[in-house]
Amino acid sequence: MGAFIIKRLFQTIAVLFFVTLIVFMIIQILPGDPAQTMLGADASQEQIQKLREELGLNDPFIVQYFNWAAGVIGGDLGHSIFYKETVINLMSSRFPITLTIGISALIVTVIIGIPLGVIAAVNRGGAIDSVVVVLSNIGIATPNFWLGILGVYFLSLKLGWLPVQGYVSPFTDPIGGLKTIIMPVLVLAATTIASVMRQTRSAMLEVIHQDFIRTARSKGLKERFVIIKHGLRNALIPVITLLGLQLGNIIGGTVLIEQVFNIPGMGSLLVSSVFMKDFIVVQACVLVIAVLVVFANLFVDLAYRLIDPRIKYN
Structure with a gap:
């Protein structure tokens, strides 16, 4: 190790x-x-x-x-x-904003994407499976910035439920901060959720027909325990790999999302610095993003051992 x-x-x-x-x-x-x-x-x-x-x-x-x-x-x-x-x-002052939105989007991805993928695999061919497959295909094909524009138009301008733009820290104003990050986080996570749903469904379909799953069921174990303890754990390796790769998309996606919602994060700083040819700031922003992505992938490699102790590092 x-x-x-x-x-x-x-x-x-x-x-x-x-x-x-x-x-x-x-x-x-x-x-x-x-x-x-x-x-x-x-x-x-x-x-x-x-x-x-x-x-x-x-x-x-x-x-x-x-x-x-x-x-x-x-x-x-x-x-x-x-x-x-x-x-x-x-x-x-800008990096914590981008980090808050990015981590929140990753958490939402895990909470929504993995359970829906498991449910779709368990109910293969059913109505839930069909809905998940259609939504995942739509989510992957839909650009984040377009979803952001639609969200601003319907949820902010038409319905008035959420602010049009800006950012308030959830640590200073929990209610106001939550309202300002709900739409950016969901828009940023949409494509990643779709990818994780599809990958989880595919991995689970391969696992639930394996011999060890049939053996677990023959022992009289509850179906929920079999699916979560034996099925999901063995199907998580490709899902974790995808999450590591998607982290780069999430961090990169904040550049567009911050522009759409006028959020003063590192993404908007990077864009403005490129136009102003402020190469010192551009270099620093790219360095920070690269460090986050590289170490996230390192963490993913180490997480394999936690999920499956049989994996050895040579």
């Missing part, structure tokens, strides 16, 4: 290096000049060149990258070009 974790950590470092290097390269070749953006259209070439020297923008690409990477290792994510404050301070 220890050797496996160490190996994966080295792989994580390599992945983060290449991700940030590629993103840094893409930002560099985008049109526009950060110094020009900061100083405005009326700035002279002398002022622009002076600021570029101060920011290190005239250094070779690889020098700029490793200067930034050295700062990150030392705990310094840099200083925003556009917002004119440290990136850590800038992200400290």
